[in-house]
């Protein structure tokens with residue numbers, strides 16, 4: 191009982207500390223209890239030592255930097271009450287890895303974050319550069335930070351691409367390797383590919399589905415369309431059909 195009170199006190203001090211770390215808070219959207227709890231656990235487990243600033247504030251998730259020892263890490267925090275959560279179900283349904291999840295929002299988000307982490311691992315095993323997942327806790331994913339002290343790695347849409355032919359070849363190979371490993375990204379475009387240490391990395395694999403998902407082909411066709419059309423605008427001789435054929439050829 192005394193121990194429980196001590197824990198409560200520590201927890202509320204922790205919560206205050208995060209709120210005071212002014213860079214970590216985003217406008218009015220202070221984290222809910224479950225999120226504070228998840229962050230607290232990640233600190234206690236030694237995955238996070240200090241909180242940094244936001245890198246991105248999106249519809250469903252915010253991404254922050256944090257320190258883990260003297261390494262910078264990226265912390266992606268999903269908002270449990272975000273409006274688009276219905277859409278997540280569509281990506282989880284039909285994925286044998288996440289059968290019987292139900293419709294409880296918290297469970298759906300937790301499954302989503304675990305899926306993102308396992309997709310990142312699977313992609314890396316398949317030879318696709320993605321951030322290394324470090325830890326998962328409820329609605330929070332800690333992963334390798336891509337970027338420098340100056341700031342996060344730039345997306346393809348934010349840089350001048352020196353050699354678009356080569357960049358296209360790399361992304362093309364990534365899409366094929368993902369597919370060979372049984373995954374379709376599902377939201378692939380110039381917004382989810384970044385330049386880091388002279389290499390291209392694919393990010394944002396939360397919505398990626400296995401090739402057995404009922405919409406896998408549709409998602410793959412859309413990915414190929416986004417990628418090929420982007421590189422065609424950079425002057426590369428790329429078409430969605432040619433990319434799709436390359437990915438599916440065995």
Ligand code: ATP
Nearest residue numbers: 246247248249250251253264321334335336342394
């Ligand atoms: P949204 O709800 O805005 O659509 P999202 O699902 O697109 O969010 P991500 O694409 O994973 O989320 O991350 C948003 C942005 O945060 C990315 O475009 C990228 O700039 C940055 N980012 C994400 N992960 C990392 C990382 N590991 N290292 C550095 N920057 C990152």
Ligand code: MN
Nearest residue numbers: 381382393394
């Ligand atoms: Mn994204």
